């Protein structure tokens with residue numbers, strides 16, 4: 001007992017100089033140790049949870065131990081895809097790398113972030129930006145066309161189809177010669193004993209026009225919606241295709257395409273299902289003979305001329321001016337003008353190549369606000385230079401899966417029946 005007291009006293013004496021430090025540790029350490037270990041534990045648990053779910057997230061519990069500044073940083077950088085997407089600098093639309101005009105790799109690399117940003121933007125916009133529904137009472141599409149189309153959906157007859165066709169102008173007719181093989185029983189007339197070859201002149205309707213396909217209200221709401229995507233979202237958007245540099249690629253399945261399941265996507269789905277596909281099948285029954293041919297759509301907007309928002313552009317007016325002659329990667333294309341009635345422009349007529357066998361001629365068309373042209377993708381076309389103003393159009397291509405475009409024609413007996421044309425197959 002005595003010994004132990006002496007030892008304790010000696011120890012006390014030895015430790016005496018350290019006493020202030022020990023006191024300080026007793027006061028400070030428990031609290032520090034508790035704070036650190038608890039926040040550490042939470043983080044470890046959450047880290048484990050997120051690993052299990054294969055997602056990397058910082059939870060609110062883990063961030064509660066952070067300073068306000070740190071937390072803001074986490075909120076911005078980790079959660080806010082919109083802020084991250086807005087910071088990206090996309091490759092200029094004019095850039096060409098290894099022959100690739102669309103910088104596909106860059107869009108692929110940022111595709112997941114951009115899609116999340118669109119979803120986030122949609123959630124923020126939901127209250128303010130919607131489109132009127134595209135149902136039978138829709139104010140978007142010419143009422144009398146709409147009525148006839150819905151009547152034909154209810155009763156798919158040739159008469160009802162004919163009523164719709166009368167509302168469209170046939171604006172381009174080509175004459176092509178087609179060689180047909182006919183079975184014969186007269187062996188002397190040919191060498192293979194079984195067929196005779198016949199040259200037939202065939203008239204082929206190529207382009208149809210509907211002057212006021214979209215109502216003035218329809219043009220206005222679609223433009224507002226699309227302009228908001230372009231100018232308000234701040235999310236980088238990929239050029240619409242290899243030829244057009246300015247406009248929106250509206251296909252969410254293509255890296256860099258506008259996503260987020262916005263009202264425009266729903267509008268396009270219904271427009272394609274209820275109008276473009278059955279109209280394409282009924283105007284071009286020799287080419288749209290199977291649902292495999294027109295099952296998919298690819299939609300984009302195009303803009304010719306300056307919009308004053310494009311400092312990176314190097315073209316004379318800050319936008320595209322013309323489009324070279326081409327055929328589309330589609331079986332059917334619908335091209336609708338989205339200029340507001342008072343948005344005037346000169347030049348920029350769309351031309352189609354009229355093929356009369358020996359002779360090929362260009363036929364030009366001017367778009368007016370809301371005008372739609374429906375044509376085969378294979379019919380060659382382009383647009384002449386814009387002289388002044390701006391032209392905005394919405395283009396929808398129909399094709400098969402994986403971009404498959406069928407070009408050969410179907411014989412009469414292979415073609416879809418009227419009820420098949422107006423069905424969801």
Ligand SMILES: O=C(O)CCC(=O)C(=O)O
Pocket residue numbers: 244302323328335350381382383393395
């Ligand atoms: O409206 C135009 O200028 C034609 C657009 C076009 O043909 C296309 O983008 O494929």
Ligand SMILES: [Fe+2]
Pocket residue numbers: 326327328381
């Ligand atoms: Fe085209």
